[in-house]
Amino acid sequence: MTEPVAGEGGPEAIPREGGPGHDPSHPSDAVGVGAGTAAATRPGALADGEWHRLHPATPLLRGGIALIAIGGILVANLRDRILESFTGFHEGDPLDLVIDNGWLIPGLAITIGIVLVFVLGFYLSWRMHEFRVTDEVVEVRSGILFRTSRKARLDRIQGINIVRALVPRIFGAARLEVSVAGQDANVRLDYLGSAAADVLRRDVLRLASGAKAAPAAAASADGDSVQPRASALEQRVDEFLAPELDPTEAAPESVVRIHPARLFFSILLSGPTLILLALLAFGIPWVVITGDAYLLFGAVPALIGMTSFTVNRFTKSLRYSIAGTPNGVRIGFGLLSTSNETLPPGRIHAVDVTQPLLWRPAGWWQIRINRASSSSASSSGVAAATMVLPVGDRNDVERVLGLILPALMETAAADAVRVGMTGSGGDGYVGSPRRARVLHPLSWKRNGFIFTDTALLLRAGRIWRTLTIVPEARLQSVSLTQSTVGRALRVATVHAHTVSGPVTARIGALDVDTAIELFSDVSRVAITTGRADTSYRWGATP
Amino acid sequence: MSGPATSDNGQVSARIELPDVEWRKVSPKLIIVDIIGSAVSALLALAASLAAFFFGLGIPALVLAVFFVMSVVTVLLVPRRVRAYGYQLREDDLVFRRGLLFQRVVSVPYGRMQLVDINRGPIARLVGLSDLKLVTAAASTGVAIPGLLEDDANQLRDRLVDLAESRRVGL
Numbered sequence: 004m005t006e007p008v009a010g011e012g013g014p015e016a017i018p019r020e021g022g023p024g025h026d027p028s029h030p031s032d033a034v035g036v037g038a039g040t041a042a043a044t045r046p047g048a049l050a051d052g053e054w055h056r057l058h059p060a061t062p063l064l065r066g067g068i069a070l071i072a073i074g075g076i077l078v079a080n081l082r083d084r085i086l087e088s089f090t091g092f093h094e095g096d097p098l099d100l101v102i103d104n105g106w107l108i109p110g111l112a113i114t115i116g117i118v119l120v121f122v123l124g125f126y127l128s129w130r131m132h133e134f135r136v137t138d139e140v141v142e143v144r145s146g147i148l149f150r151t152s153r154k155a156r157l158d159r160i161q162g163i164n165i166v167r168a169l170v171p172r173i174f175g176a177a178r179l180e181v182s183v184a185g186q187d188a189n190v191r192l193d194y195l196g197s198a199a200a201d202v203l204r205r206d207v208l209r210l211a212s213g214a215k216a217a218p219a220a221a222a223s224a225d226g227d228s229v230q231p232r233a234s235a236l237e238q239r240v241d242e243f244l245a246p247e248l249d250p251t252e253a254a255p256e257s258v259v260r261i262h263p264a265r266l267f268f269s270i271l272l273s274g275p276t277l278i279l280l281a282l283l284a285f286g287i288p289w290v291v292i293t294g295d296a297y298l299l300f301g302a303v304p305a306l307i308g309m310t311s312f313t314v315n316r317f318t319k320s321l322r323y324s325i326a327g328t329p330n331g332v333r334i335g336f337g338l339l340s341t342s343n344e345t346l347p348p349g350r351i352h353a354v355d356v357t358q359p360l361l362w363r364p365a366g367w368w369q370i371r372i373n374r375a376s377s378s379s380a381s382s383s384g385v386a387a388a389t390m391v392l393p394v395g396d397r398n399d400v401e402r403v404l405g406l407i408l409p410a411l412m413e414t415a416a417a418d419a420v421r422v423g424m425t426g427s428g429g430d431g432y433v434g435s436p437r438r439a440r441v442l443h444p445l446s447w448k449r450n451g452f453i454f455t456d457t458a459l460l461l462r463a464g465r466i467w468r469t470l471t472i473v474p475e476a477r478l479q480s481v482s483l484t485q486s487t488v489g490r491a492l493r494v495a496t497v498h499a500h501t502v503s504g505p506v507t508a509r510i511g512a513l514d515v516d517t518a519i520e521l522f523s524d525v526s527r528v529a530i531t532t533g534r535a536d537t538s539y540r541w542g543a544t545p
Numbered sequence: 546m547s548g549p550a551t552s553d554n555g556q557v558s559a560r561i562e563l564p565d566v567e568w569r570k571v572s573p574k575l576i577i578v579d580i581i582g583s584a585v586s587a588l589l590a591l592a593a594s595l596a597a598f599f600f601g602l603g604i605p606a607l608v609l610a611v612f613f614v615m616s617v618v619t620v621l622l623v624p625r626r627v628r629a630y631g632y633q634l635r636e637d638d639l640v641f642r643r644g645l646l647f648q649r650v651v652s653v654p655y656g657r658m659q660l661v662d663i664n665r666g667p668i669a670r671l672v673g674l675s676d677l678k679l680v681t682a683a684a685s686t687g688v689a690i691p692g693l694l695e696d697d698a699n700q701l702r703d704r705l706v707d708l709a710e711s712r713r714v715g716l
Contacts, residue, residue, distance in 0.1 A: 159716070184682065184716055349715070375682060375716050477716070479683035480653040485561050487646045495561055500683035502716070515561060523563065526652035530637040533656055539715040 049199060050136040050206035057132055058194045062125035064171045065193065073121075077114065134192050136207055141181050143190050155183045155190045157211040158539050161376040162331075163204045164344040164388070167197065172340065175239050179203060182376035184502075189376065197242055208330040208345060212542025257327040259402050261320070261394060265367070269394035270317055272361040275309045320393045327406045330542070334391060344388055349538025350374060351407050352477040353499075353506040354391075356400055356424060358468040368400045368424070369393060372407065373504030389505050397424065408474060411458050416472075419453040423462045423470045432462060433521075439494050439512035452497075452510050454524055457532070459499055461510045473499050473508045476536035478529035483522040485515070497521050560629075561648055566640060568631030574672045575630075575692030579623045581668050587616030632690050637712065639679070639705070641688045651688050656712040657681045661702045665695075677701055682716055 049055055058064075124147070132145040141160075144152040164180040171177065171193075177200040178193035195203065270276070286302060289295070321338040328345065335343030353373040362368070370392035392403045404420060405412040412420070422430045432451030440447050446465035453460045459478075461471040478499055485495040489511075495518035496511040513521065537543070594609035625645055632641045642650040662678040669675065669691075675698035679688040693701065 161716075352716075478654075479657045479681040480651055480686045480688075482649055482651040482685075483561060484644075484647065484649045486648075490648075498685065500681070500685045502682045503684045519561060519563060522650065522652070526638055526640075526654070530654045530656070533654060533714045534712070536715065 049203045050210060052135060052137040054133045054135045057129065057134070057192060058176050058196055058199075059129065060174060060176060061132070061194050062129050064174065064176055134190075136203070136210065138210055141190050141207060143192065153190050155181050155188075157207070158213075159183050160207070160211050160347060161350045161374055162344050162346045162388070163207060164342060165200050165204060166340070166342045167337075168340045172197075172243065173239075175242055177201075181207065182374075184375035204345065205330075208347065209542070211347065212330060213540035214542030257402075257406065259325045259392070259395065259399050259406070261323045261399075263321060265394055266320055266323070267317060268365070269362065269367055270313055270320075272365075273359060275312055277361070279306070279309050323393060325391065325403055325406060327409070332391075332406050334388070346374070346407070347538075348409070348541045349476070349536065351474070352501040353474075353504065353508050354404070354408065354472040355506040356404070356420075356470045356472070357464075358424075360466055362394070363468075366396050367394050368397070369395070370400060370403055370407075371505045373501050373506045375502045400424070404472075408458070408472065411472070411474060414455060414457050416453070416455045416458050416460065419455065419460050420470065420472065423453070423460055424468065426462075427465065432460075433513075433517060435512040436494065436514045438492055441492065442488075442494070442512045447512065450510065450512055452513075452521065454521060454528075456528065459508065459525060461499075461508055463510065471506060471508045473501060474532075475525070475528050476532040476538070477501060478525065478533070481522055481525045481529065483518055489515075495519070497525070499525060561650060563640065563650060566633050566635070568642065569633055571627065571630045571632075571690065571692035572674060572694055573627065574674055575627045575669075576624050577672060578666070578668045578674060578692070579627060580620055583616055583620045583623060587613055587620060590616055627692065630691065634704070634708075639688070641690060651686065653679055653681060653686060653688055654712070654714075655705065655708040656714040658705060658709040661705050661709075663698050663702055675699075679705070 127147050128145070131147055131150075132143075134141065134143045136142075138157070140154045140156055142152065142154045144150060160181055161184055162182045164182065166178045166180065167176075168178070175197045176194035177197045178191060179195055179200045180192070181190040183189065192200075192203075282302060282305070318338050320336055322341070323334075323336040325332060325334045327333075331345050331347035331350070333343060333345045335341065351372050352375060354370060355372075356368050356370050358368050369390070371389050372391050374389065391407060392399060395403065401412075401417075401420070411417070419431065423432065426432070427446075427449035428434055428451070432453050434449075434451035435443065435447045437447070439450075443450055446463060449465050449468075450463050452462070456475075458475060459473045461473075463469050463471075478501065480500045482498045482500065483495055484498065489495055492512075493515045494512045495515045496509060497513060497518050498510075499508040501508060590609050590613040594606050594613055597606035597609060622645065626643075629645050629648075630643050632639065637656075638652045638654045640650065640652050642648065658679055659682060660680045662680065664676045664678060665674070666676070673695050674691070675693050675695050676689055676691045677693055677698050678690075679686065690701075
C-alpha cells in the first residue's frame with residue numbers, strides 16, 4: 004500500500020489524536036458518492052475550510068489492481084483445491100483427502116482473516132485520508148500509523164492538474180494534483196468524484212487568485228447545471244463521452260487544437276523514426292549481402308521499444324487542446340487516460356519555440372516551457388507537462404504564445420517573435436559580430452537577441468531553429484561568461500537563469516561590449532519587473 | 546591556445562569588466578587553503594602514477610602522470626585564481642565574479658535569494674575562512690563566494706537575509 008503523500012515524517016507529521024479518526028471537526032460527507040452528488044459539486048462545497056474525505060472508492064482505485072490480483076490468486080487456488088479434492092476422491096488417495104479436510108477450516112479462516120485485515124486497512128486509510136482547502140492553504144493528511152500532513156500555500160500554486168486514468172475514469176473518479184514549487188512537492192488528492200474535482204479546482208483557483216468573492220451569477224449557474232440524476236450508468240457514460248474541454252470553461256475562439264493527422268506525421272518525422280529508418284537502411288542490405296538473418300532478431304527489441312515509444316507519444320498527445328481561461332491557461336490531452344492542467348498566470352518561467360529539421364518543409368513548430376514545479380504526472384503515464392504545444396504551425400504558435408504570455412504578446416515583443424522564428428540578421432535582433440563566424444559558421448547571422456521591457460528574446464540555430472523567450476519578471480539571476488577562446492575573439496556569453504526545465508536561455512558569441520551591456524540591462528530590469536509583478540494574485544482588484 | 550588579446554600576461558586588463566563596480570576581494574588566506582587542496586590531489590596522482598609505472602601498467606601511469614602535471618599547473622595558478630574572485634553588494638543585487646580561463650560574472654537580485662548557506666571545510670576552518678553560498682530557484686545560478694573571514698561571512702549572511710526579506714518577490 005503506497006501512500007501518495009510521501010511527506011517527510013519529521014516536523015510536519017501530525018501525531019495521532021486519540022483514537023483513529025475521532026476528530027470532532029469531521030464532517031462525514033465523502034466526496035461524490037456516485038457520479039455527482041449535488042452537495043459535492045456545489046461551488047465552494049469542498050473549499051469551505053473544513054476537512055473532507057476522498058471518494059469512497061479510493062482504496063479500490065488505488066490498490067485496485069493488487070486487490071484484483073489477490074482475488075484472482077484466491078479463486079485460482081480455491082479451484083485447484085476443489086479439483087484436487089475431486090481427483091483425490093476419485094483416485095482414492097485417503098491420506099491427501101484427510102490432510103485436505105484437516106486443513107480446510109484453518110485455511111479458510113486464515114484467508115478470510117487476511118481479507119478482513121485488508122478491507123479494514125483500506126477502510127481506515129480512507130477514513131484517515133482527508134483534505135481541506137482554506138483561504139491560505141490546501142492541506143492533506145493521511146496515514147494510519149504514520150501520519151503525514153502536507154500543505155500547499157495557495158499563492159505559491161504553480162498549477163492544478165486533473166488526471167483521469169482509464170480505470171478511475173470509467174468509475175467517474177479523477178485525481179487532482181496541486182503543484183507547488185519544488186521537487187516532488189505536489190499535493191495530490193486521489194481520488195475525487197469527476198465533477199467534484201472540476202469544481203474544486205475552480206474554487207481553489209478562485210481562492211488563489213485573490214479575488215474577493217466568486218462571481219455570483221456564475222456560481223448559481225454552476226449550481227443549476229447539476230442535472231437531476233437520470234441513472235448512474237447513463238451519467239457515467241455521458242461523463243466518459245463528454246468533450247475533454249468543458250465548453251463553458253473557455254471561449255471557443257481561444258482554443259488551439261491539433262489535428263490527429265498532423266500529430267501523426269509530426270511524430271513520424273521526429274528522431275526515433277529517423278533512427279529506425281537508418282537501422283533499416285543499413286540492416287536490410289547487410290542481411291541481404293551477408294545472409295546473416297540473426298541480425299534481424301537483434302533488432303527486434305529496439306524495434307518494439309521504438310514503436311511503443313511512438314505509439315505512446317501519439318496517444319498521449321491525442322485530443323490535445325490549450326485554452327485560455329480567466330484563471331490561466333488550461334492544457335489538456337489524452338484519449339483514454341486524460342489529463343488537463345491549469346497554469347495560473349505568471350507561472351511560466353521560460354518558453355522556447357523550436358523547429359526540428361524535418362518539420363521545416365511543413366512549417367511546424369513546438370513550444371516547451373520551464374515551470375517551477377516538477378509534476379509527478381509523468382510517472383503515472385501522462386506526458387511531461389512542459390510540452391505546451393506538441394506541434395503546430397506559425398498561426399498556432401502565435402495563438403499559444405498569446406495564451407501563455409498574454410502580457411508579452413500585446414507589446415512590441417510580438418513582432419520580435421514573428422521575425423525571430425525564421426529570420427536571420429538585419430531585422431532588429433542584435434546579432435553576433437562577423438568574427439564569431441568561427442564559433443557558429445552557419446548560424447552566426449541568425450544568432451541574436453532582442454531585449455524589450457517585458458521579455459528577453461534569444462534566437463539561435465540555422466538548422467535547428469530555436470527562439471527562447473524569458474519573461475523578465477521571472478528571471479532568477481543572470482550570468483556573463485567568457486572562455487579563453489571567447490577572450491581571443493572578444494565575444495562573451497550571457498545566460499539568463501530560470502527555474503530548471505527543458506528550456507535554457509543562453510546566448511553565446513556576442514560582442515563583449517554588447518554582452519556586458521545586455522548583462523547590465525537584464526540584471527537591472529529583472530529587478531524592476533520582478534518588483535512590479537503581481538501575477539501571483541492575478542484576480543485581486545487593486 | 547590563448548589568442549592575441551591575452552598575449553600581454555595582463556589577466557586583469559583582459560578581464561570582462563562591468564562598469565562602475567568596485568570588486569571586494571576575498572581573503573588571501575584562501576591561497577593557502579586552495580594550494581593545500583590541489584597539492585594533495587597532485588601528490589596522490591603522482592604516487593598512483595609511480596605505483597602504476599612500478600607495476601608495469603604503462604597507460605594508466607601515463608594518464609595519472611598527465612593528471613599530476615595538470616594538478617601542478619592548477620597549484621601554480623591558485624594565487625591568480627584567488628585574486629580573480631570578487632563580489633559586491635549593489636543597491637538591488639549581488640554581483641559575483643570568478644575564473645581566469647573561464648570567467649564568469651553573475652548578478653543575483655536580493656529578492657530572488659531563497660537561502661544563504663555557510664560552509665567551512667577542514668582546512669579553511671584552520672585558517673578561519675568560510676564559504677558563502679547563495680541559492681535561488683534556478684539551479685544554474687551557482688554563486689559560492691569562498692574565502693570569507695568567519696565574521697565577514699556571518700555579517701554578510703545576515704545582511705543578505707535582511708535584504709532578501711525586505712525585497713521579497715514571488716518566484
